[in-house]
Amino acid sequence: MKTRLTLNQKAGLLSLGLFALILLVWYLATLPDAKVAAANVDPEYAALMGGGAASSASSFPTPVAMAQTVWERLSDPFYDNGPNDKGIGIQLAYSLARVLGGFFLAAAVAIPLGFAIGNSRVFYQAINPYVQLLKPISPLAWMPLALYTIKDASASAIFVIFICSLWPMLINTAHGVANVRRDWLDVARTLEVNPLRKAFRVILPAAAPTILTGMRISMGIAWLVIVAAEMLVGGTGIGYFVWNEWNNLSITNVLFAILMIGVVGMALDSIFGVLSKRVAYQE
Amino acid sequence: MSAIPPFLQVENLARAYPSPTGGEAITVFDHVNFHIHKGEFVCVTGHSGCGKSTILNILAGLDAATTGNVFMDGREVAGPSLDRGVIFQSHALMPWLTVLENVSFAVKSRWASWSKQKVRDHAMRYIELVGLMGAEHKKPSQLSGGMKQRVGIARAFSIEPKMLLMDEPFGALDALTRGVIQDELLKICAETQQTVFMITHDVDEAILLSDKIMLMSNGPHARIAEIVNNTLPRPRERSAIHKQPHYYPIRNHLVDFLVSRSKQFGALRDAPDAPSSPTVFDPADLLVPEPPVVHTPPVGKPHIHLVNA
Ligand SMILES: Nc1ncnc2c1ncn2[C@@H]1O[C@H](COP(=O)(O)OP(=O)(O)OP(=O)(O)O)[C@@H](O)[C@H]1O
Ligand SMILES: [Mg+2]
Numbered sequence: 001m002k003t004r005l006t007l008n009q010k011a012g013l014l015s016l017g018l019f020a021l022i023l024l025v026w027y028l029a030t031l032p033d034a035k036v037a038a039a040n041v042d043p044e045y046a047a048l049m050g051g052g053a054a055s056s057a058s059s060f061p062t063p064v065a066m067a068q069t070v071w072e073r074l075s076d077p078f079y080d081n082g083p084n085d086k087g088i089g090i091q092l093a094y095s096l097a098r099v100l101g102g103f104f105l106a107a108a109v110a111i112p113l114g115f116a117i118g119n120s121r122v123f124y125q126a127i128n129p130y131v132q133l134l135k136p137i138s139p140l141a142w143m144p145l146a147l148y149t150i151k152d153a154s155a156s157a158i159f160v161i162f163i164c165s166l167w168p169m170l171i172n173t174a175h176g177v178a179n180v181r182r183d184w185l186d187v188a189r190t191l192e193v194n195p196l197r198k199a200f201r202v203i204l205p206a207a208a209p210t211i212l213t214g215m216r217i218s219m220g221i222a223w224l225v226i227v228a229a230e231m232l233v234g235g236t237g238i239g240y241f242v243w244n245e246w247n248n249l250s251i252t253n254v255l256f257a258i259l260m261i262g263v264v265g266m267a268l269d270s271i272f273g274v275l276s277k278r279v280a281y282q283e
Numbered sequence: 284m285s286a287i288p289p290f291l292q293v294e295n296l297a298r299a300y301p302s303p304t305g306g307e308a309i310t311v312f313d314h315v316n317f318h319i320h321k322g323e324f325v326c327v328t329g330h331s332g333c334g335k336s337t338i339l340n341i342l343a344g345l346d347a348a349t350t351g352n353v354f355m356d357g358r359e360v361a362g363p364s365l366d367r368g369v370i371f372q373s374h375a376l377m378p379w380l381t382v383l384e385n386v387s388f389a390v391k392s393r394w395a396s397w398s399k400q401k402v403r404d405h406a407m408r409y410i411e412l413v414g415l416m417g418a419e420h421k422k423p424s425q426l427s428g429g430m431k432q433r434v435g436i437a438r439a440f441s442i443e444p445k446m447l448l449m450d451e452p453f454g455a456l457d458a459l460t461r462g463v464i465q466d467e468l469l470k471i472c473a474e475t476q477q478t479v480f481m482i483t484h485d486v487d488e489a490i491l492l493s494d495k496i497m498l499m500s501n502g503p504h505a506r507i508a509e510i511v512n513n514t515l516p517r518p519r520e521r522s523a524i525h526k527q528p529h530y531y532p533i534r535n536h537l538v539d540f541l542v543s544r545s546k547q548f549g550a551l552r553d554a555p556d557a558p559s560s561p562t563v564f565d566p567a568d569l570l571v572p573e574p575p576v577v578h579t580p581p582v583g584k585p586h587i588h589l590v591n592a
Binding site: 181183205283 | 343344345363364365367368369371373375377378379380388389392393422424442
């Protein structure tokens with residue numbers, strides 16, 4: 001008798017297979033044949049080229065070495081040995097704090113403003129040119145201005161996150177609010193529902209899926225931007241960590257950081273996935 | 284009967300929309316005059332696009348007339364009010380709320396000071412009235428079309444409005460479900476003495492439910508051309524109503540209007556002194572198949588249902 005696999009099982013198997021394939025390619029690509037080659041080279045030349053390049057930290061790590069690093073770093077995520085040597089947990093916490101700070105500030109501005117724009121044609125048309133002009137600006141372009149006016153590196157990073165999170169939330173909120181079904185608004189009108197109750201009990205739930213999509217996009221962009229912002233402002237955070245490890249020529253640590261950025265980004269996104277499901281409704 | 288001032292009075296109502304090409308405004312209907320007494324059930328029918336929904340929206344206060352006035356209970360209608368419950372064609376339930384929450388939302392809007400328990404009990408009473416006991420915790424997406432429409436009815440009745448406005452409430456339902464809900468509506472209206480203004484395309488539905496049937500001519504410049512007093516005795520039974528002597532004369536008169544006479548009123552538009560009050564027919568007039576009844580639709584065909592063309 002043939003056993004039939006469910007769709008999830010098939011996909012899971014394929015994922016595992018791909019993972020094995022990646023590991024295999026990685027393993028083969030980092031086989032220590034470099035050492036063999038290096039042996040034929042004049043040792044003096046090798047020393048010139050960076051102190052026995054084959055064994056140094058700057059070479060691309062093997063999967064085993066990588067796994068070791070991951071294990072070591074994750075088993076002690078919160079140590080703090082001064083400005084240039086902090087655990088990955090601390091660095092991620094700095095980045096997350098900036099992202100969440102900028103993101104929630106942006107939400108506090110974008111959602112009420114989006115409500116107002118979505119509710120009024122006049123307001124919409126008045127604000128729209130500004131939004132269209134400011135939206136395509138790379139958030140990092142604001143950095144010098146932020147550093148100049150705020151004069152604080154960390155606050156400037158938060159400001160950059162604020163700016164980049166603002167637009168998707170603003171546009172989606174306005175769009176969601178403007179497209180609430182006429183019928184529901186008419187129901188609210190015939191029931192003489194007061195404006196505040198209408199906003200919270202009719203418009204907000206009706207527009208919530210669109211608003212949440214905007215928040216999800218914003219969060220995704222914020223997490224992309226924080227790495228670049230922290231590379232610029234330095235000091236703390238996962239972006240700084242990546243840059244610092246690159247300066248140390250520790251490709252292993254850079255790779256590890258990349259992996260962590262991906263994991264945290266995925267976690268943030270899945271939180272919004274859960275929230276989206278919660279406010280979704282089926283017409 | 285004419286001694287009592289009518290509960291709802293509509294005077295010289297007209298609605299024009301700006302022309303899409305920028306020319307002269309398009310008058311959908313004008314010179315619309317009618318009245319409704321307390322406890323009366325009035326049906327309106329007419330061809331698609333003649334302006335029935337527009338009139339209903341003006342009565343509801345959701346739309347404004349270009350000219351003319353609507354008075355209810357001696358006061359001019361200016362904007363929506365809890366005194367007029369509306370049952371929307373598309374049921375307009377909020378999909379993120381359960382049945383009970385949808386009805387409670389309306390009850391809470393009407394009586395803001397009521398306790399949670401009181402709101403809930405009141406809402407449940409109306410959910411029970413429309414036969415939805417047991418489905419109160421379902422979301423609208425989990426209900427059939429007929430059940431959704433019943434929630435809409437429960438919601439409209441629950442605020443105990445002075446008048447109920449219904450825009451083709453059963454248009455989207457199959458004949459069987461429609462019949463069941465019509466019976467329920469008859470029962471509820473008899474119990475509550477509700478004043479109702481209802482749009483329908485279904486001639487049989489109009490005869491079954493109404494006290495008065497208003498017929499609208501085709502637009503533009505549509506108006507209420509005829510009013511038929513439906514004096515068939517109550518309580519009415521769907522299965523026995525066609526045995527009433529006046530049933531077929533009324534039905535033939537209505538069908539004939541929709542098939543041929545509704546268009547002829549177009550000729551009156553241009554007449555400057557076009558009649559601004561409709562011709563009123565009583566079933567007794569119709570018994571003699573003399574003036575209007577030109578062609579008789581085949582007797583015994585159970586349903587002629589004129590849907591939107
Ligand atoms: N916003 C609008 N702008 C321009 N014309 C409109 C607008 N709304 C309605 N109309 C016109 O008004 C007329 C009447 O519309 P209404 O919806 O009242 O018709 P109706 O009698 O309810 O038709 P149906 O039986 O199909 O529901 C239509 O001819 C329509 O084209
Ligand atoms: Mg209509």
